Each structure stands twice: as C-alpha cells, then as structure tokens.
Amino acid sequence: MAQELAWSEAFAVGHAGLDEEHRALVAAINAIHRHDDARQPREQLEKLFADLQALVSKHIAHEDEVMRMIVANVNSHESAASVLHHHWLEHLDKHLDEHDRWVADLDAIVKRSLAQGGPAADELQHWFFSHAVKSDAPLKSLFQATRQQYPKLIAQLS
Secondary structure, three states: OOOOOOOOHHHOOOOHHHHHHHHHHHHHHHHHHHHHHHOOOHHHHHHHHHHHHHHHHHHHHHHHHHHHHHHHHHHHHOOOOOHHHHHHHHHHHHHHHHHHHHHHHHHHHHHHHHHHOOOOHHHHHHHHHHHHHHHOHHHHHHHHHHHHHOHHHHHHHO
C-alpha cells in the first residue's frame, strides 16, 4: 500500500480557493488511507467516502463556476479572436467533460471498495493525480495568463 499523499505544489492551480479544496481532498484521501491501515469498521469507511464525495461535488461546482465566470469576463473584455479567450473556451468544455468522468471514476472506486472490502487509498491517489496534475495542469497556465491581464478579476474569484 502506498504512503499517505503529501501535498505538492504540483496540485496547485494558482487559485486560492481551488488550491485549498485540493488540500482538503488530499486530507480526505489520507483519512481513507489511515482507515485502510487500521481496518476500522465499514460504517466509518462509508462516512469517509461520503465526505470525500461531498468535497468533490463542492470542488467541481466551484471550479466550474470560476471557469465560467472567467470566460464570461474575458468575453466582455477581449475580442473573440484573442488567444486568451480562445484558450479558456477550448479548455472549458473539455474540462467539464473531464469532471463528469472524474466523478464516475470516484463512484466506481467507492462501489468497488465497499463491495470487496478492500483498500482504496492507492486507487484514490491515482484518481486524484489524474485530476489535480493531469487534468488541471492547463488551468494553472490559464490562471497565470488571466492574472497578468486581469488581476482584479482573479482577486475577485479567489
């Protein structure tokens, strides 16, 4: 079994609220890891999974809202031909689809772990990496570019 997941700046996207939510997801995954190690009652594992799923729902809703607000604000300041406008629009639809897959993957991990009674920490770490490092990587550069051109906008959304 893997060790607990340590926070890494690789998980940060450069938005204070979203980064804090990523930290909370790491903490929730580590709580499940500790449960796996201690072989505590199933009811506690069910609660830990429910807590993780609630955090994920909140995080995805927040991330989606922030992205949509940025797109709307960039649209009002930029021409449709601008590079920043194009990159946000291109990334938005793809990222929203990835969120749907990410939730479905988590649901499958939870269902499998509860059905088999086996540990889930390794799978959850891989699942988190796929979002925070792989899927959110473009967000980091988009937030940086937006912060340079619209610092007040990013500050309002944090």
